[in-house]
Amino acid sequence: MTKEERHIAxxxxxxxxxxxxxxxxEDLFTKIKHNENPDFKQVKxxxxxxxxxxxxxxxxxxxxxQVYAPDDLSGNEATMxxxxxxxxxxxxxxxxxxxxxxxxxxYVIKDDYKNVYALLYTNAKKIAETYHIECEILICKDIxxxxxxxxxxxxxxxxxxxxxxxxxGNVEYSIMQEVIAFLLNRDRKSVV
Numbered sequence: 001m002t003k004e005e006r007h008i009a010x011x012x013x014x015x016x017x018x019x020x021x022x023x024x025x026e027d028l029f030t031k032i033k034h035n036e037n038p039d040f041k042q043v044k045x046x047x048x049x050x051x052x053x054x055x056x057x058x059x060x061x062x063x064x065x066q067v068y069a070p071d072d073l074s075g076n077e078a079t080m081x082x083x084x085x086x087x088x089x090x091x092x093x094x095x096x097x098x099x100x101x102x103x104x105x106x107y108v109i110k111d112d113y114k115n116v117y118a119l120l121y122t123n124a125k126k127i128a129e130t131y132h133i134e135c136e137i138l139i140c141k142d143i144x145x146x147x148x149x150x151x152x153x154x155x156x157x158x159x160x161x162x163x164x165x166x167x168x169g170n171v172e173y174s175i176m177q178e179v180i181a182f183l184l185n186r187d188r189k190s191v192v
Contacts, residue, residue: 001152004165012159013147017140018112022069025110028158029067030056032147035154052094053087055108062103064091065138069110077117080109084120088127088135104134111139 001009020028030042039058043051057064066087070076084107092102105127109116120137128135147158156162 001155001162002165005162006148008165009155009159009162010144010148012162013144014113016159017110017143020069020110022067022110025069026055026067029065029108029143031158032143032150033065035150035157036146053090054095057095057100059100062101063106064095064102064104065106065108066091067108067110073109073111073114073116077119080117080120081123084123084127088131092131102131102133104136105131106136106138108138108143113140115139 016028017025030040033040033056034042037058039060040056041058042056043054045051053066054064055067066084068080068083070079073080087107088105091105095102107120107124109120116137116139124135124137127133147155150158
C-alpha cells in the first residue's frame with residue numbers, strides 16, 4: 001500500500017468510526033479483531049441472557065471485550081464507570097460459571113478520537129487488582145492502530161476498495177464543475 005493509499009484508507013476508516021452507531025461501531029470493531037485473529041469470536045445477544053457482558057472474546061488467550069459506544073461521551077464519566085464495573089462483574093459471573101477463564105478484560109470505548117477521562121484508566125487498574133486479571137481501555141486510536149497492522153486484503157475487507165489516489169483529484173474536480181454549474185444556473189434563474 002502506497003503512502004497515499006494509506007492516507008486515504010485512514011480517512012475512510014475514521015469516517016466509518018464517526019458515522020457508526022453503537023451496533024455499527026461494535027460490528028466494525030469485531031470485524032477488525034476477527035481479521036487480526038481468527039480465534040476471536042463475536043457474541044450475539046440471546047434474549048434474556050443477553051451477551052454475558054461480552055461483545056467478543058478469544059477463549060484461547062482468555063481475552064474478553066465489552067464495547068461502549070454512547071452518542072456523546074461528555075459528562076458521562078459516572079455512567080461509563082458504572083457500566084465498566086457492571087460489565088466485568090457480569091462477564092466474570094456468566095463466562096466463568098460456564099467454564100471459561102477470564103484473563104484479560106478490554107473495555108472498548110467509541111471516543112471519536114477525543115480521548116477519555118483519567119478515571120477510566122484508574123478504574124481499569126482497580127478492576128485488574130480486584131479480579132486478578134489484566135484490564136485495559138481501548139479507544140478509537142487503539143483500534144486504528146490494530147486496523148493498520150492488518151495486511152492489505154484484510155484492510156480492504158474492513159473498509160472496502162481504496163480509491164486510486166491519482167484519480168481522486170479528477171473525480172473531485174468534475175464534481176465541483178457540476179456543483180458550480182448548478183449554482184450559477186440557479187442564480188441566473190432567480191434573477192430572471
